[in-house]
Amino acid sequence: MNILNGNLKFKNLSLYANNPKSILIHHAAAKHCSIQDIHHWHLEKGWAGCGYHYLVRKDGSIYSGRPETSMGAHCINYNSTSISICSEGNFNNESMENKQYSALLELTAFLIKKYNIDKIYGHSELNLTDCPGRNFPLKNMKTDLAVKKSSQNAANSQIQPIPYPGYLMKMNPKLIDENVRLFQKKLIYKNYNLGKWGADGYFGKYTFEAVIAFQRNNELLADGIVGINTWNRLFSN
Ligand SMILES: [Zn+2]
Known part of the structure; x- marks a missing residue:
C-alpha cells in the first residue's frame, strides 16, 4: 500500500x-x-x-x-x-x-x-x-x-516457520499449488494485497506483484519468484 x-x-x-x-x-x-x-x-x-x-x-x-x-x-x-x-x-x-x-x-x-x-x-x-x-x-x-x-488469524495460527519446499515458485496462473497458498496466506497476514482472489493457490498477477513488493521492502532480489530467501524471510515472523 x-x-x-x-x-x-x-x-x-x-x-x-x-x-x-x-x-x-x-x-x-x-x-x-x-x-x-x-x-x-x-x-x-x-x-x-x-x-x-x-x-x-x-x-x-x-x-x-x-x-x-x-x-x-x-x-x-x-x-x-x-x-x-x-x-x-x-x-x-x-x-x-x-x-x-x-x-x-x-x-x-x-x-x-x-x-x-x-x-x-x-x-x-x-x-x-x-x-x-x-x-x-x-x-x-x-x-x-x-x-x-x-x-489472518487462521493463517497466523497455522503458519509457524514452514521449511522451504525445495523448488522455485513462479507465476503460473493455471496451476494450483498448496505451497503457493501457504505463502499467499502469509502475504495477506503481512498486509499485502492479493486482490479479490486472496489465498487461492494460483500464482497470478496480483500474487506476483505482492511478492515483488515484499521482496523490495525486505531488500531481496525483486524478481517475483519465491525461492529459499523469499520463503524464509516470509516465514521468519
Ligand atoms: Zn462524514
Missing part, C-alpha cells in the same frame, strides 16, 4: 492528541475532489485545515490529511478517539468502483492492525447525517474486514 503525502499546511493544528479506538468512514459529498480541495474547504470553515486523516480517491490512490496523532474534525464526540477516512465521491447518487473500494479496504485493514482496534463506523451511525451516503458499501466493508481478520 502506498500512502501519498498530502503536503498540507495546517493553521494552529490542535495540540490535543488523538487516541484511536475506531475507524470512521466518510464521503466527500463531492463527485471529484483532491486532498487539497478538502483542505481549502475546511480552512474556509475556520478550521485548522483538512479534518480527515486520509482521503481515498476514485483511482485508488490514498492521501494523508491531518496527522494520525492529531485530533480530527469530522464527527462530533469522536474526533479525539478515531481515525477518519474520507472517500472521494458522493455516494448518495454514485456507487463505488472496485479500485477505490480495494484501496479503502486495504487502508482500513492496515489501520485496524496498527491500532489493534475492531470498530468501524459510518459517520451516520454516530451523528445525524447522511454521510457516507446511502450507496456506500459499508456493510460489504465490515464483512470483508471480518473475513480478512479471521483468515
Whole structure:
C-alpha cells in the first residue's frame, strides 16, 4: 500500500492528541475532489485545515490529511478517539468502483492492525447525517474486514516457520499449488494485497506483484519468484 503525502499546511493544528479506538468512514459529498480541495474547504470553515486523516480517491490512490496523532474534525464526540477516512465521491447518487473500494479496504485493514482496534463506523451511525451516503458499501466493508481478520488469524495460527519446499515458485496462473497458498496466506497476514482472489493457490498477477513488493521492502532480489530467501524471510515472523 502506498500512502501519498498530502503536503498540507495546517493553521494552529490542535495540540490535543488523538487516541484511536475506531475507524470512521466518510464521503466527500463531492463527485471529484483532491486532498487539497478538502483542505481549502475546511480552512474556509475556520478550521485548522483538512479534518480527515486520509482521503481515498476514485483511482485508488490514498492521501494523508491531518496527522494520525492529531485530533480530527469530522464527527462530533469522536474526533479525539478515531481515525477518519474520507472517500472521494458522493455516494448518495454514485456507487463505488472496485479500485477505490480495494484501496479503502486495504487502508482500513492496515489501520485496524496498527491500532489493534475492531470498530468501524459510518459517520451516520454516530451523528445525524447522511454521510457516507446511502450507496456506500459499508456493510460489504465490515464483512470483508471480518473475513480478512479471521483468515489472518487462521493463517497466523497455522503458519509457524514452514521449511522451504525445495523448488522455485513462479507465476503460473493455471496451476494450483498448496505451497503457493501457504505463502499467499502469509502475504495477506503481512498486509499485502492479493486482490479479490486472496489465498487461492494460483500464482497470478496480483500474487506476483505482492511478492515483488515484499521482496523490495525486505531488500531481496525483486524478481517475483519465491525461492529459499523469499520463503524464509516470509516465514521468519
Ligand atoms: Zn462524514
